[in-house]
Amino acid sequence: MSTLAFIPVRGGSKSIPLKNIKSFCGKPLVYWTVKAAHEAVGIDEVIVATDSDEIAEAVSGFGFESVRIYKRSAENSSDNSSTESVMLEYIQKLKIDKNDTFILIQATSPLLVSTDLEKGLALSSNAASVLSCVKSKRFYWTGDANPVNYDFMNRPRRQDFDGLFMENGAFYISKIKDILQTKNRISGKIAICEMPEYTGVEIDEEADWIIAESLMKRFVLQKERARLKNIKLFVTDVDGVLTDAGMYYSENGDELKKFNTHDGMAFQLLRDQNIKTAIVTSEITKLVEKRAAKLKVDHLYQGKKHGGKLSAVLEICDKENISLSEVAYIGDDINCFQLLSEVGVAACPNNALSKIKNIPGIIKLSLNGGEGVVREFAELILD
DSSP: OOEEEEEEEOSOOSSSTTGGGSEETTEEHHHHHHHHHHHSTTOOEEEEEESOHHHHHHHHTTOOTTEEEEEOOSTTSSTTOOHHHHHHHHHHHTTOOTTSEEEEEOTTOTTOOHHHHHHHHHHGGGSSEEEEEEEEOOOOBOTTSOBSSSOGGGOOOGGGOOOEEEEEEEEEEEEHHHHHHHSSSOOSSEEEEEOOGGGGOOOSSHHHHHHHHHHIIIIIIHHHHHHHHTOOEEEEOSTTTTSOSOOEEOTTOOEEOOOOHHHHHHHHHHHHTTOEEEEEOSOOOHHHHHHHHHTTOSEEEOSOOTHHHHHHHHHHHHHHTOOGGGEEEEOOSGGGHHHHHHSSEEEEOTTSOHHHHTSTTOEEOSSOTTTTHHHHHHHHHHO
């Protein structure tokens, strides 16, 4: 049995043209929900169902290993098409296992994060379906002026009012077999996964966009900025990060490595901001020693394999009187896995191994190793 996340996105949108790939906080709108699903522990595959080649190209450019594009039919991409229609089209056409878990995610809920999905999956073990909600402590009335959820003669204080749960449209979890049977996204015994109140906004109009971007910056991105701002030590691997991982030899058999000058400038920029730098690598070569000296790297550790990399960085932390939460590290291969899993901020090149890309919370950069990816990571921290 596996768990798949399904994100339907149409090219047609009358209120905001091509809104699913319109820039939202610096990324296409759909990027944020795709990222949340990709990073969530327990989700095996992320399907973006679209009728638009432009959207498909944008999503493919994210570089997420678990993401697949499904070209939905024109019949189920019209203004009158239901979400269930494209869900069923995909499930039936690809003959998805009836025992698999299906998570419907709506791209118009960009404040969704991976931990919300993980919480929902945990709840699904004791329920047929799970839906995301926010708690609303507002007083509701019918059109004929009858109160729905309170006694207006005994108006409760907010802190004493239980309120009601409102669907925020972020995600819905069900088994494939139940979707096929009921033709609906949820059924049977339903559990509620409560999300923060600020996630109640959905992007359907221009005004929603402005509000949602403000909330995103305040509640989601601010946490990320604080994490990056806290960095006091910047550490990088060599092969596959500072280099392209290629093996070059001279006619005399001397080993050569190709470095990127843009990466070299990154060390100076970090040093100008009083951030210590380190190179930790499993190889032992004079080439790296000379390169580290030229870049004025504060700490160089060679011959550190697997757990040795973490031990080396812990030793540096002890010398500099800092914690691992104040360390940023970029690596690309399995011998970087342990250290990447422990530091405050972890990143990897675009062409890193899948196991590395799937580390929860890791920053997947757009450049490959040796193409200036260390500079890209450094500027992200310094921005």
